[in-house]
Amino acid sequence: MPLLVLLRRSTAQARFVLGGCLCLLAGFQLILVAQAASIEESQAFGRMADLLPAFLQRGVGSKALLLASFKGTIAFGYFHPVIAVLISILAVYFATEPAYEVESGLVDLELSRSLPRERLITRSLVLALAAPVAASIVMRVGTWGGLRMFASPSFEPPSADMLLRLQIHLVAVAWCFGAFALAIGAGARRWSTAFTICTLTTVVLYLLDYLAIGWRPAKVISWISPFEYYPAFSIMAGPVPLARNLGVLLTTALAFTGIAYWRFSRRDL
Amino acid sequence: MSAAIRADGLTKYYGPIVGVEDLSFDVERGEIYGFLGPNGAGKTTTIRLLLDLLRPTRGHASVLGLDCHRESLRARREVGYLPGELPVYPDLTAAGYVDYLSRLDDRPVPPAYFEALRRRFDVSDVDLRRRLRDQSHGMKRKIGIIQALMTRAPVVILDEPTSGLDPLMVEAFNETLGDLRKEGATTVFLSSHVLAEVESTCNRIGLIRGGRMVTVGTLDDLRRTSPRRVVIDFAAPVDGPLPGIPGVTIVSATTRQWILDVRGPLGPLMTALHPFPVYDIQAESFKLEDYVMQFYQGSRR
Numbered sequence: 055m056p057l058l059v060l061l062r063r064s065t066a067q068a069r070f071v072l073g074g075c076l077c078l079l080a081g082f083q084l085i086l087v088a089q090a091a092s093i094e095e096s097q098a099f100g101r102m103a104d105l106l107p108a109f110l111q112r113g114v115g116s117k118a119l120l121l122a123s124f125k126g127t128i129a130f131g132y133f134h135p136v137i138a139v140l141i142s143i144l145a146v147y148f149a150t151e152p153a154y155e156v157e158s159g160l161v162d163l164e165l166s167r168s169l170p171r172e173r174l175i176t177r178s179l180v181l182a183l184a185a186p187v188a189a190s191i192v193m194r195v196g197t198w199g200g201l202r203m204f205a206s207p208s209f210e211p212p213s214a215d216m217l218l219r220l221q222i223h224l225v226a227v228a229w230c231f232g233a234f235a236l237a238i239g240a241g242a243r244r245w246s247t248a249f250t251i252c253t254l255t256t257v258v259l260y261l262l263d264y265l266a267i268g269w270r271p272a273k274v275i276s277w278i279s280p281f282e283y284y285p286a287f288s289i290m291a292g293p294v295p296l297a298r299n300l301g302v303l304l305t306t307a308l309a310f311t312g313i314a315y316w317r318f319s320r321r322d323l
Numbered sequence: 324m325s326a327a328i329r330a331d332g333l334t335k336y337y338g339p340i341v342g343v344e345d346l347s348f349d350v351e352r353g354e355i356y357g358f359l360g361p362n363g364a365g366k367t368t369t370i371r372l373l374l375d376l377l378r379p380t381r382g383h384a385s386v387l388g389l390d391c392h393r394e395s396l397r398a399r400r401e402v403g404y405l406p407g408e409l410p411v412y413p414d415l416t417a418a419g420y421v422d423y424l425s426r427l428d429d430r431p432v433p434p435a436y437f438e439a440l441r442r443r444f445d446v447s448d449v450d451l452r453r454r455l456r457d458q459s460h461g462m463k464r465k466i467g468i469i470q471a472l473m474t475r476a477p478v479v480i481l482d483e484p485t486s487g488l489d490p491l492m493v494e495a496f497n498e499t500l501g502d503l504r505k506e507g508a509t510t511v512f513l514s515s516h517v518l519a520e521v522e523s524t525c526n527r528i529g530l531i532r533g534g535r536m537v538t539v540g541t542l543d544d545l546r547r548t549s550p551r552r553v554v555i556d557f558a559a560p561v562d563g564p565l566p567g568i569p570g571v572t573i574v575s576a577t578t579r580q581w582i583l584d585v586r587g588p589l590g591p592l593m594t595a596l597h598p599f600p601v602y603d604i605q606a607e608s609f610k611l612e613d614y615v616m617q618f619y620q621g622s623r624r
Binding site for chain 1: 371374375376377378396397399400402404406408409410412414423424426427428429430470480
């Protein structure tokens with residue numbers, strides 16, 4: 055099946071990037087659990103609560119205090135800025151592959167065969183969807199390994215349900231950026247241009263969401279940031295309805311995916 | 324039966340820039356067609372339009388009667404293609420690269436034919452096992468030619484196929500084209516700057532300049548229509564004017580020598596020269612290179 059052939063080739067080509075990111079993510083969770091266990095053992099979370107920035111407490115409310123706990127620190131690994139941005143960029147990396155193929159001329163050889171054009175977009179879409187899922191799975195493995203290795207049975211770990219909700223939102227945000235990158239990559243002639251635009255957009259939108267916690271002008275436009283629809287503190291505080299936030303993220307991802315197919319089908323390669 | 328390749332008013336603009344304009348030509352089945360033109364003339368644009376990689380501004384093209392855009396998948400199934408610059412995945416071995424390309428569609432690669440091509444182009448098992456990043460330009464070119472031919476597609480499009488090949492491999496390539504011509508089952512559309520190669524292998528030649536086809540014909544057609552330089556030396560000074568002969572133009576005339584450009588047969592000129600004390604006549608034979616160079620120089624101007 056040509057799609058499987060394309061998927062295998064792209065995965066093989068990106069094996070070091072993918073493998074490196076997955077190891078980094080699993081290692082990060084492992085270290086975070088080790089660090090949380092160490093703080094818990096020394097009963098220092100109480101003092102940490104005093105160190106939380108005032109604007110965070112004002113913006114998020116008492117839920118911010120959840121960070122200063124064993125389970126809160128572990129859960130933070132699922133919405134830490136580095137992690138959230140890294141997973142989104144991983145999706146961007148795979149989603150912009152069509153631009154690389156156009157730039158390198160590989161598209162000429164691939165599409166001189168009886169391969170439908172849209173198959174290249176489908177391949178990148180599958181990888182941009184799968185990479186964040188794989189990332190969230192290895193993070194979970196890292197958390198599990200960390201709890202087994204470093205946590206005392208008396209410590210209260212985050213619930214599986216809470217972690218799953220965090221994972222789902224994290225993956226949905228990454229899909230959103232992946233779909234955006236797919237739309238950009240489907241029309242770009244240079245991979246570096248597409249990748250840079252999408253990476254910068256991811257970082258800027260993260261910062262916008264972060265600023266919106268304590269700065270009113272940012273709050274007004276923070277609805278454009280996918281991170282706005284990842285209510286990590288609310289998820290930590292207790293079950294929240296999934297439908298609205300995930301609905302917005304997935305609808306946006308779907309719209310960008312549609313744009314990507316449309317652009318790639320009409321463009322000169 | 325429809326032509327193997329047909330372009331009808333094919334036009335492609337890149338914004339204000341003309342890629343090709345009103346390009347119309349037919350390539351007959353089983354023919355080896357040389358597509359010549361200076362850099363930027365529109366050769367690669369034409370090829371990429373045939374492969375539906377570019378979408379025409381107007382006009383259309385077909386391969387074996389299949390519209391290159393509307394029936395693109397079916398049309399591309401009939402084509403083997405070698406791009407001017409062979410793009411590679413550097414981490415793949417040559418064998419892996421060929422295998423990857425052959426798996427992208429379901430066209431079978433006859434193993435015996437693949438082996439024959441491999442032998443002809445002197446690609447060893449060791450070469451196949453080496454990564455493409457470690458291969459020379461010439462070896463990559465050979466791999467490119469093999470992948471274009473290996474499915475025995477009825478239409479083969481080759482963009483500058485021999486660039487970077489050593490003379491032995493150019494010979495091997497010419498032999499391969501000779502075999503294809505003999506078999507008559509494959510149409511080859513070949514763009515090249517190597518005029519000697521086109522001259523020795525192609526049935527017909529299309530010359531493109533500034534995005535427009537300026538001439539199409541067999542070598543005989545071109546020979547008949549292109550002027551030949553004729554230099555006539557006289558044994559004694561002559562003052563008489565050159566008699567008006569259709570197809571003859573004077574480049575220079577002195578009492579001892581006339582230099583003329585002659586189109587068509589030399590017979591009428593020979594007859595007209597009868598009263599003159601002709602000492603020597605040199606008629607340059609037709610050279611495709613000279614013929615093409617006029618157009619190249621014209622495009623530079």
